[in-house]
Amino acid sequence: MAIPSAISMMKSENTIRTFATLRFAGDALDPDEISRVVKETPTRAYKKGQRYRPGPRGPEITGKTGVWYFSTKRKIPSKDLADHLDALVRLLFPFGDQDRRLKEIRDIMKRENLQAHVTCFWRGPSDANQPSIPSVVSGALHRLPADIEVDFATE
Amino acid sequence: MARVIWNQRGNPPKYVSNKLGIQHWQLGEAIHEIKAAGNLRATDGVVIYDDGTVTDDHGDPIGNIYDEI
Numbered sequence: 001m002a003i004p005s006a007i008s009m010m011k012s013e014n015t016i017r018t019f020a021t022l023r024f025a026g027d028a029l030d031p032d033e034i035s036r037v038v039k040e041t042p043t044r045a046y047k048k049g050q051r052y053r054p055g056p057r058g059p060e061i062t063g064k065t066g067v068w069y070f071s072t073k074r075k076i077p078s079k080d081l082a083d084h085l086d087a088l089v090r091l092l093f094p095f096g097d098q099d100r101r102l103k104e105i106r107d108i109m110k111r112e113n114l115q116a117h118v119t120c121f122w123r124g125p126s127d128a129n130q131p132s133i134p135s136v137v138s139g140a141l142h143r144l145p146a147d148i149e150v151d152f153a154t155e
Numbered sequence: 156m157a158r159v160i161w162n163q164r165g166n167p168p169k170y171v172s173n174k175l176g177i178q179h180w181q182l183g184e185a186i187h188e189i190k191a192a193g194n195l196r197a198t199d200g201v202v203i204y205d206d207g208t209v210t211d212d213h214g215d216p217i218g219n220i221y222d223e224i
Contacts, residue, residue, distance in 0.1 A: 017180050021191045044192045054192065055222025057207060061193075061215075069192045073184065119197065121187045123180045149197045151187050153166060155180060 016124040018131070019073035020084035022091065022146070026114035029066025037104050038091045043071040073121075081122055081131040088118060089140050102143065109144070116146035126154045157204035164200040174205055175220055185223035193217035 021043075024034055031045035046052045046063040053060050070091070072084040092102055109116065118141055122131055130152045141148060160174045161167045172182040189209050190199065195217070202210045207220035 017184060019184075021188070023191060023194065025194045054189075054218045057219040057222050059208070059216040059219075061217065064215075065194060067192065067194050071188060071191070073188065117191075119187065119191045121184060123183055151166075151183070151197050153183065 016079040016122070016128060018079060018081045018084060018120075018122045019071060019076070020081065020088055020121070021069065021071045021073075021119045022088045023067055023069040023117050023119075024109070024114045025065055025067050025117070026109075026112055027065050028112040029068060029114055030112070031066065031068045033108060034068040034105075037101060037108065038070075039094075040070060040091055042068050043074075044069045081120055082134055082137070085118075085120070085134065085137045089137055092144060093140055106144065116141075116144050117149065118146050119149045119151065122150075122152045124154055128154065130154070157206040157208055159202055160205050161203040162200070164198060167203060171203060175203075175207060177220070177224060181224050182220065185218075185220045188223050189218035189220075 027048045029047065031042060031047065035042060044054065045068045046066065048063050048066045050063045051060055052063065072087050076084050076087050078084065092105060094101060108114065133148060138148060161171045167182060167186065169179045172179040175182065186201065190197065190201065193211065195211060200212050203220065208216060209218050209220060210216050
């Protein structure tokens with residue numbers, strides 16, 4: 001039984017893991033307002049001062065600021081980071097929308113003084129090429145504006 | 156009483172995931188999500204305890220590793 005377990009572990013370590021996240025944050029953030037505009041349920045959301053529990057093992061936490069957070073980790077099965085980023089971009093720029101949603105989000109961000117952040121996670125084997133952020137994605141997120149943080153490493 | 160097993164910036168090394176009994180990539184995923192959902196930057200330091208609890212630099216809890224796996 002030890003040999004299959006060891007093989008399974010090696011396969012697991014040699015697999016690419018990737019996802020991307022989008023969050024809006026600010027003291028005046030109303031999570032329901034963001035959900036209404038982007039037409040998506042957040043992975044986690046809370047208002048400033050709101051008590052919430054992030055999971056069954058986690059302690060109850062008081063939100064230091066308001067956050068609307070969406071992660072593609074359990075939504076997009078692809079091992080290509082570009083697919084995960086594309087899912088985030090589609091929240092902000094749906095097809096055929098002609099930037100109406102972008103304008104609405106920008107208005108909320110300005111009115112409530114919100115910040116937008118995108119993060120990218122990637123882990124792969126030592127011989128894999130690390131991904132890059134497609135220019136069309138960075139250009140689109142710059143229009144929001146949202147900054148992009150990368151967390152890339154090989155195992 | 157939970158014990159601190161990591162208290163630095165950056166990505167925790169393998170001995171931390173070994174202490175928690177999980178794969179190193181699982182720890183990386185969990186820390187990334189906990190930080191992002193807690194509105195922390197990737198460069199912000201966190202404290203990890205041997206029961207999976209994660210706190211920020213101020214000692215305020217922001218999540219638990221095992222909830223993200």
